[in-house]
Amino acid sequence: MNKKKKVGGVIIMHPNHNNYGTSLQGFATVKVIENLDYDLRIIRYVKQRSIKELINTIPGLIRSGALKNFFHDYMKRYDRLLHKDYFENNKIRTNVVNAFKKKYFDNISDFYYGFHDLHEGSKNYDVIFVGSDQVWGPLSLYARFYNLLFVSDSVPRFSYASSFGVSDILPWQKEGTKKYLDRLNLIGVRELRGKEMVENLSKNKAYVVADPTMLLSRDDWRKYTCQSKIKIKEPYILCYVLGERLDVRNDIKELAKKLNLKIVSLPHVDQYIKVDNNFGDIQIWNADALDFVNLIDNAAYVCTDSFHGTVFSILMHKKFLTYYRQQPTEKRSTHARINSLLTIFGLSDRIFKSDSLSQITQDIDYIKVDRTLGELRQQSLDFLKRGLNL
Numbered sequence: 496m497n498k499k500k501k502v503g504g505v506i507i508m509h510p511n512h513n514n515y516g517t518s519l520q521g522f523a524t525v526k527v528i529e530n531l532d533y534d535l536r537i538i539r540y541v542k543q544r545s546i547k548e549l550i551n552t553i554p555g556l557i558r559s560g561a562l563k564n565f566f567h568d569y570m571k572r573y574d575r576l577l578h579k580d581y582f583e584n585n586k587i588r589t590n591v592v593n594a595f596k597k598k599y600f601d602n603i604s605d606f607y608y609g610f611h612d613l614h615e616g617s618k619n620y621d622v623i624f625v626g627s628d629q630v631w632g633p634l635s636l637y638a639r640f641y642n643l644l645f646v647s648d649s650v651p652r653f654s655y656a657s658s659f660g661v662s663d664i665l666p667w668q669k670e671g672t673k674k675y676l677d678r679l680n681l682i683g684v685r686e687l688r689g690k691e692m693v694e695n696l697s698k699n700k701a702y703v704v705a706d707p708t709m710l711l712s713r714d715d716w717r718k719y720t721c722q723s724k725i726k727i728k729e730p731y732i733l734c735y736v737l738g739e740r741l742d743v744r745n746d747i748k749e750l751a752k753k754l755n756l757k758i759v760s761l762p763h764v765d766q767y768i769k770v771d772n773n774f775g776d777i778q779i780w781n782a783d784a785l786d787f788v789n790l791i792d793n794a795a796y797v798c799t800d801s802f803h804g805t806v807f808s809i810l811m812h813k814k815f816l817t818y819y820r821q822q823p824t825e826k827r828s829t830h831a832r833i834n835s836l837l838t839i840f841g842l843s844d845r846i847f848k849s850d851s852l853s854q855i856t857q858d859i860d861y862i863k864v865d866r867t868l869g870e871l872r873q874q875s876l877d878f879l880k881r882g883l884n885l
Contacts, residue, residue, distance in 0.1 A: 502534045503883060504620035506641060508628040509539065509600065513585075513592045513764055514737075516708075516803030518784035520627045522599055523707035524655075526715075527876075533883060536605050538616070538623065540640050543609035552637045581767050584780045588764075595783040610645060617646045624653045624882055627685055627707050629660030636668055642675035653681035653882040656704050656875075662688055662831045664696065673697055681882050683875075686835035703839075704875040708806055709868065716788055716810065723789035725782055731759045733794035734775060735787075735804040738820035741770045743847075746818075747798045748774075750851045756795055761787070796855050802832050809840060809864060816855045818847045839871065840864050 505528070507521035521537075528535040544552070607613040617623060623646050630641040639645050643652045664672050676682065676697035683704040684690050693701035732751050736743055751758050760775025761782065762768070782790065788807055791797055797808045797815040808815035817837065819830055837843045841863065848854065 501621040501883070502536060502619070503528065504536050504538045504605070504617070504623040505626055506538050506623070506630070506643075507626040508630060509537070509596070513588050515592075515735075515761075515764070515782075515784045515787040516801060516806075517628055518592065518595055519788070519803060519807075520656075520707045522784060523711050524626050525599065525603065527707060527710045527879070528883075531880065531883070535603065536620070537600055537603055538613075539604045539606045540613050540638075540645075541606060541608045542638065578767060581763055585763065587780045588782070591781055591783045591786075595785070610639065613640070613645045614647065617650055620650060622651045622653070622883055624655050625657055626654075627656035627658065629658045631657055631672075632660040633665055633668060636671050636675075642672075643679065644675050646678075651680050651882075651884065653679055653683065655683045655879060655882065656685040656706050657683070657689070658685045658832060659689055659692060660832075664692060669696060681878075683878050683882070686832050687838065688831040688835060702878055703835075704878050705868075705871045706803075706806055706836075708803065709810065710872055710875060710879075713810055713812065716807075717792065720785045720789040720792065723786045725779065725786045725790065727759055727777065727790070727793065729757060730795045731757045731777070732796045732798060733790050734758050734760045735764075735791075735797070735799040735801050736760075736818070737765050738800050738818075739768050739770065740800075740818070740820070740822075743800065743818045744770055744774050746847070746851055750798070750855065751776075753852050754796070759790065759794070761790075798851075798855070802836065805833060805836060805845075809836075809842070809868075812859075812861045814855055814857075814859060815845060816847050816851055817845050840867055 505524060507524055508517045509521065525535060605616065607616045623643060625641055625643055635641045646652045673696050676693055676699060679699060682693055682697075682699050682701045684693060684701050685704070685706055687703055690701040690703050693699065732747065732754065734747055736747075747758065757776040758774070759777045759779060760771070761779050762771035762774065779790065788811070791804070791807045791813060792811045794813060797804065797813045798818070799805055799808065799815065800818040800820040805815065805817045817833055819833070821830070833846070834843070837845055842859070844854065844857070
């Protein structure tokens with residue numbers, strides 16, 4: 496008689512935007528768990544707050560940056576109306592990204608409506624874990640979702656490669672953060688700084704594990720990307736820059752001239768950015784997440800300010816340069832995740848300093864990098880199996 500497979504519930508970032516890293520870490524999580532012969536369901540939560548609940552959460556949300564996020568979302572909608580070309584091109588990208596999510600996520604998703612339904616639904620799983628990306632950002636505390644506060648006490652729960660997305664916990668959130676961290680049976684974080692933050696605040700120990708995308712090898716990714724229909728016939732620099740820095744784009748333009756290469760860009764991924772309008776010799780709008788990986792794999796060089804842009808540059812053995820998305824002096828930046836990733840692999844010299852040509856053309860010892868990656872991958876898989884009780 497076959498032993499019934501356990502059913503795990505996972506929470507992955509699944510917001511309504513076109514960021515490729517978000518889709519890829521979810522895709523990798525699903526594939527890795529499938530390879531472990533474990534039934535996996537993605538837990539999807541549709542909030543249904545009462546007026547009283549909403550009023551009670553408003554002060555905390557405002558103090559934690561909700562107004563800034565609201566304004567950001569408003570400007571994104573305004574930009575779509577104001578800039579016709581951006582609106583039409585963004586629809587193309589949104590459609591292919593949503594098609595990717597529908598293909599790989601929707602058929603293994605369980606939807607819960609309202610917190611009571613979510614809490615009761617948690618009892619349907621043998622274990623629940625929250626996955627990677629910036630799932631523990633300041634605003635996530637109040638939803639009681641990504642921090643697993645909805646999960647029944649009877650259900651084991653853990654985190655895998657979860658990220659705070661910031662370098663410090665806001666003072667008024669420390670008590671609430673400690674509460675959810677102390678409830679977790681096992682804590683895996685993505686960054687070295689995240690480990691420090693957990694252990695400074697919680698009674699639990701934290702383990703730095705690989706981003707889910709790094710649990711799949713270069714050959715694994717090529718199996719999934721071989722059907723990509725986007726082909727660039729001439730050598731190129733792939734530019735995946737999400738921030739608004741004009742100086743970064745100007746530096747990449749100068750670099751391309753020196754290397755005599757075309758720039759292939761993916762403009763306006765997270766939002767409309769004016770300086771993206773005329774940036775890049777070839778602008779790509781119709782790429783889904785796997786097309787994105789394929790574009791990195793076939794690039795001569797990669798320039799990025801993205802965490803996952805850096806991850807896939809490493810995975811695909813590229814010569815690359817990583818720029819800070821904000822100015823290095825910015826206090827509340829997201830630089831910690833980039834610094835942590837490159838420190839782990841001994842690649843801190845890939846952070847842009849001043850001479851991009853000498854930096855990006857410098858050889859990388861990928862034999863050494865792969866040795867580190869292999870060890871981290873095995874440790875991370877062991878951690879994941881431990882969390883799943885395999």
